[in-house]
Amino acid sequence: MDDRVKTGIKGLDELIGGGLPRSSSILLSGEAGTGKTIFSLQYIYTGAKDYGESGIYLTFEEKPEELRKEALQFGWDLKKYEKEKKIVILDAASLRVGVPTEESFYVKSDADIRALLSKLYEIAADIDAKRIVIDSIPAFFFSEEPDKMRDDIYMLGRVLAETKATSLLITEIVNSKGYSRFGFEEFIARGVITMHLVEGEKTMPRMAEYKRSIFVRKMRETNHKIKQYPFSITKEGIVVYPQGEIY
Ligand SMILES: Nc1ncnc2c1ncn2[C@@H]1O[C@H](COP(=O)(O)OP(=O)(O)OP(=O)(O)O)[C@@H](O)[C@H]1O
Numbered sequence: 319m320d321d322r323v324k325t326g327i328k329g330l331d332e333l334i335g336g337g338l339p340r341s342s343s344i345l346l347s348g349e350a351g352t353g354k355t356i357f358s359l360q361y362i363y364t365g366a367k368d369y370g371e372s373g374i375y376l377t378f379e380e381k382p383e384e385l386r387k388e389a390l391q392f393g394w395d396l397k398k399y400e401k402e403k404k405i406v407i408l409d410a411a412s413l414r415v416g417v418p419t420e421e422s423f424y425v426k427s428d429a430d431i432r433a434l435l436s437k438l439y440e441i442a443a444d445i446d447a448k449r450i451v452i453d454s455i456p457a458f459f460f461s462e463e464p465d466k467m468r469d470d471i472y473m474l475g476r477v478l479a480e481t482k483a484t485s486l487l488i489t490e491i492v493n494s495k496g497y498s499r500f501g502f503e504e505f506i507a508r509g510v511i512t513m514h515l516v517e518g519e520k521t522m523p524r525m526a527e528y529k530r531s532i533f534v535r536k537m538r539e540t541n542h543k544i545k546q547y548p549f550s551i552t553k554e555g556i557v558v559y560p561q562g563e564i565y
């Protein structure tokens with residue numbers, strides 16, 4: 319088996335030695351609306367469609383129906399692969415707000431972190447998942463107590479390692495500071511990719527245009543440049559421009 323896992327993001331794999339290091343966890347970090355969910359849907363969808371790799375999308379915020387709709391904008395029909403059990407969307411969003419779910423895969427509303435992780439593991443074993451997305455880490459925490467959070471993230475790391483899948487852990491940057499929300503996330507991540515909106519040239523006073531950029535901040539076992547690359551969200555999803563300059 320190839321030791322790199324193709325992200326399916328045009329232009330990105332060539333910047334990171336052919337893909338993500340297999341069986342590792344990578345943090346995908348960025349401020350609100352920078353494209354983290356689209357990136358992750360693209361990763362799961364192309365995995366199933368182009369590389370024959372099954373994937374699980376564990377969602378805590380958006381409902382599965384919303385994700386399917388978001389994906390469909392780019393022509394990604396998740397349902398098709400869900401029917402074949404090549405993709406599973408695991409619904410942990412409905413339980414958080416206490417509304418019923420019609421999903422086949424969901425986390426019960428009285429579940430604790432162990433129950434949640436054992437459900438994740440069970441599905442991963444069942445469909446032989448090679449890719450897992452956790453959307454998102456801040457929403458995954460059951461407690462805001464630092465010791466508890468550290469335990470939770472450690473347990474998540476152990477379970478993900480046990481599955482041998484290659485995972486994307488979505489986290490957020492607040493006010494452009496750092497690249498993880500709490501700092502614990504980095505412990506279990508072998509790589510960090512951040513997504514940004516940067517202010518471009520002002521065409522008129524006070525009329526700044528924002529540009530999207532992506533940055534591979536850390537990637538073990540990988541020779542990569544420390545540089546921000548421009549990307550755009552096209553009708554086929556995210557496209558990174560390896561030769562492009564942001565300014
Ligand atoms: N069809 C589309 N074409 C181009 N851009 C789009 C399209 N759909 C969404 N976008 C852009 O992508 C953004 C949303 O991306 P996404 O949901 O992946 O962000 P996110 O980083 O997950 O945000 P959050 O932190 O709020 O979850 C929108 O704000 C919009 O700018």
Ligand SMILES: [Mg+2]
Nearest residue numbers: 354355356453
């Ligand atoms: Mg999102």
